[in-house]
Amino acid sequence: EIVLTQSPGTLSLSPGERATLSCRASQSVSGPYLAWYQQKPGQAPRLLIFDASIRAAGIPDRFSGSGSGTDFTLTISRLESEDLAVYYCQQYDSSHWTFGQGTKVQ
Amino acid sequence: EVQLVESGGGLEQPGGSLRLSCAASGFTFTTYAMSWVRQAPGKGLEWISTISGSGLITYYADSVKGRFTISRDNSENTVFLQMNSLRAEDTAIFYCGRNVGGYDGLYYFNHWGQGTLVTVSS
Numbered sequence: 204e205i206v207l208t209q210s211p212g213t214l215s216l217s218p219g220e221r222a223t224l225s226c227r228a229s230q231s232v233s234g235p236y237l238a239w240y241q242q243k244p245g246q247a248p249r250l251l252i253f254d255a256s257i258r259a260a261g262i263p264d265r266f267s268g269s270g271s272g273t274d275f276t277l278t279i280s281r282l283e284s285e286d287l288a289v290y291y292c293q294q295y296d297s298s299h300w301t302f303g304q305g306t307k308v309q
Numbered sequence: 310e311v312q313l314v315e316s317g318g319g320l321e322q323p324g325g326s327l328r329l330s331c332a333a334s335g336f337t338f339t340t341y342a343m344s345w346v347r348q349a350p351g352k353g354l355e356w357i358s359t360i361s362g363s364g365l366i367t368y369y370a371d372s373v374k375g376r377f378t379i380s381r382d383n384s385e386n387t388v389f390l391q392m393n394s395l396r397a398e399d400t401a402i403f404y405c406g407r408n409v410g411g412y413d414g415l416y417y418f419n420h421w422g423q424g425t426l427v428t429v430s431s
Contacts (some may be wrong), residue, residue, distance in 0.1 A: 236410070238418075240418075247404055247421035247423055247424060248346075250353065253409075253416070291354055294353075295410075295416040298359075298368045298396075299356075299416075300344075300356035301356065305353045305354075
């Protein structure tokens, strides 16, 4: 099973700043079949990025994903107040899905 | 508009059973695999189970294998999660999700329900 480790645990930023979130896999992610989700308090997660770098429908272009192998990054270019949330990475491999433990952006 | 509505959560004693339902609308149900993902209070997301569009193929996390069973009724556009031998550590919000991506449409979850809370306690 591939383990995903996200860092930092918490990111404290101000509106307009750039946010850089990391997701490291315990072994290389094939594809890469890696996604990022946003979860606001009391809400279900929302798919932001899939295949490591493709924005899902309706996602603003200030969100971008990059990476390959074992190291992946979600970047929010100019943070807006509505972006305050927990962000999770997720991978698919051999009929098994795993999530990282999350990064809280506050 | 895609809608997923979970139901069936509640309070159950350790060792007991619950059956969750997820009613889907707004898309061709049989075209998509469906999954259950849970979130313990204050914790992260954990994938639990996935079922193919036909219902013929199922997948389970090790943490629930042998205790939980996923199924679907394509005539009713509903997916189920039968949970037996419940434990305190099964306490969580259970989300229903629609799978998408990859050559077999399994890789990610692009629509989610609002979740249903399962509490296992004596």
